[in-house]
Amino acid sequence: MTVIANHLPTEELQRLDAAHHLHPFTAGAELKAKGARVITRAEGVFLTDSDGNRMLDAMAGLWCVNIGYGRKELAEAAYAQMLQLPYYNTFFQTTHVPAIALAKRLADLAPGDLNHVFFAGSGSEANDTNIRLVRHYWAAMGKPGKRVIISRKNAYHGSTMGGASLGGMEPMHEQGGLPLPDIVHIGQPHWYVEGGDMSPEAFGLMRARELEEAIGRLGEDRVAAFIAEPIQGAGGVIIPPDSYWPEIQRICDAHDILLIADEVITGFGRTGAWFGSQALGIRPDIMTIAKGVTSGYQPLGGSIVADGVAEVVNEAGDFNHGYTYSGHPVAAAVALENLRILEEEHVLAHVRDVAGPYLAEEWAGLAEHPMVGEAKSFGMLGGLQLTPDKRTRAAFDAPAGTVGLRCREICFRNGLVMRHVGDRMIISPPLVITAAEIDLLVERAWASIDEACDQIKADGLFAAGPGVSENA
Numbered sequence: 305m306t307v308i309a310n311h312l313p314t315e316e317l318q319r320l321d322a323a324h325h326l327h328p329f330t331a332g333a334e335l336k337a338k339g340a341r342v343i344t345r346a347e348g349v350f351l352t353d354s355d356g357n358r359m360l361d362a363m364a365g366l367w368c369v370n371i372g373y374g375r376k377e378l379a380e381a382a383y384a385q386m387l388q389l390p391y392y393n394t395f396f397q398t399t400h401v402p403a404i405a406l407a408k409r410l411a412d413l414a415p416g417d418l419n420h421v422f423f424a425g426s427g428s429e430a431n432d433t434n435i436r437l438v439r440h441y442w443a444a445m446g447k448p449g450k451r452v453i454i455s456r457k458n459a460y461h462g463s464t465m466g467g468a469s470l471g472g473m474e475p476m477h478e479q480g481g482l483p484l485p486d487i488v489h490i491g492q493p494h495w496y497v498e499g500g501d502m503s504p505e506a507f508g509l510m511r512a513r514e515l516e517e518a519i520g521r522l523g524e525d526r527v528a529a530f531i532a533e534p535i536q537g538a539g540g541v542i543i544p545p546d547s548y549w550p551e552i553q554r555i556c557d558a559h560d561i562l563l564i565a566d567e568v569i570t571g572f573g574r575t576g577a578w579f580g581s582q583a584l585g586i587r588p589d590i591m592t593i594a595k596g597v598t599s600g601y602q603p604l605g606g607s608i609v610a611d612g613v614a615e616v617v618n619e620a621g622d623f624n625h626g627y628t629y630s631g632h633p634v635a636a637a638v639a640l641e642n643l644r645i646l647e648e649e650h651v652l653a654h655v656r657d658v659a660g661p662y663l664a665e666e667w668a669g670l671a672e673h674p675m676v677g678e679a680k681s682f683g684m685l686g687g688l689q690l691t692p693d694k695r696t697r698a699a700f701d702a703p704a705g706t707v708g709l710r711c712r713e714i715c716f717r718n719g720l721v722m723r724h725v726g727d728r729m730i731i732s733p734p735l736v737i738t739a740a741e742i743d744l745l746v747e748r749a750w751a752s753i754d755e756a757c758d759q760i761k762a763d764g765l766f767a768a769g770p771g772v773s774e775n776a
């Protein structure tokens with residue numbers, strides 16, 4: 305049996321890693337100089353690295369380990385499925401039991417008439433599927449001109465050509481000639497940075513109405529869909545003003561535009577509901593899923609599609625699209641076991657009634673720190689903005705992200721994995737986190753922000769720059 309053990313010294317692992325492993329979203333030269341952090345095991349909400357350091361993982365890996373690390377039941381589900389049927393495909397009129405069972409389970413969990421699942425291997429792939437699916441749908445409806453998909457600046461929808469095009473991240477668009485044609489981006493509902501003197505509610509309405517303006521400009525007969533994360537994740541955990549989503553919903557309904565909710569982060573309990581759409585009162589036609597559906601124990605993504613859309617697509621002949629691993633039986637078996645645990649251990653109620661409210665209170669306390677302008681959370685998602693001037697919401701007099709990066713590095717040293725997006729610090733811990741672990745998280749966050757603040761002051765960077773706090 306091949307057991308991947310940590311049999312080499314850390315420096316040797318780092319050297320081999322730098323020599324042969326091209327990393328996602330990483331500057332290779334810098335990595336080579338510093339050496340990657342080697343994670344060797346994990347249990348509950350804690351990671352252990354190759355030097356034996358234990359860290360509280362406030363990011364649940366990459367927003368995905370919803371039930372926490374070390375659940376044997378998922379390993380056993382994978383093992384049993386591999387013995388019974390390790391692989392078969394779902395192309396050309398074949399299927400298998402795990403894919404059937406998972407599709408049925410997801411249809412039951414999803415709100416409204418979202419009853420049909422197209423499986424993919426990841427969130428990016430699922431969003432690629434969505435691009436083709438909505439264009440194919442409108443063509444089948446006799447409206448082939450409806451091709452444009454409207455998304456938002458600073459959105460994250462994955463890293464494939466389609467996913468990155470839907471996303472609104474400029475550093476991603478710059479590499480590889482993106483976005484693809486017929487994808488248009490409007491403003492994000494990020495009040496702290498972009499709201500100026502407006503109230504959050506007025507600003508939320510204004511940003512939602514950019515969708516109506518874009519539809520007016522392009523023509524309703526050209527717009528296929530609007531895609532958005534219920535709460536932006538990778539953009540900086542941006543919780544929209546309450547006015548935003550009802551107005552978006554009204555506009556999509558009024559103009560016959562399909563609404564795609566990218567639930568890759570907000571799905572499977574992170575907001576205290578099964579889906580963020582339920583927590584925020586959104587009625588999507590399609591939901592993108594991945595990450596928490598398996599708690600990251602296996603790669604799996606998909607699109608959950610409404611009856612009306614699925615019927616049209618089913619009647620339109622072959623959908624010339626699919627992935628070798630669509631509905632992979634091992635991933636599907638692990639997803640089913642993960643969903644069973646989420647349900648039977650009442651994890652959603654834990655987020656909604658216990659851990660979520662407690663985190664909200666403790667996290668909000670960080671806003672008392674002199675370098676924190678805002679600290680907000682929703683369920684198990686939290687974001688806070690670092691600023692040298694709370695009153696004016698100013699940015700630092702240093703390139704965006706300078707202070708955030710320092711803060712993140714200090715967090716790591718203090719045993720806390722917290723991410724930075726520009727000068728915003730973000731968390732997305734495992735949903736099973738306890739009150740005592742939340743105390744530890746917030747304690748380490750405060751100490752780390754404090755340490756960063758002292759450093760920033762000593763270096764003369766605790767000064768307001770010309771702009772408002774940035775997070776890109």
Ligand SMILES: *Cc1c(COP(=O)(O)O)cnc(C)c1O
Binds near residue numbers: 427460537566567
């Ligand atoms: C992570 C993410 C994706 C991409 O998922 P992958 O599995 O990394 O391809 C898409 N949308 C959102 C909102 C995400 O957070």
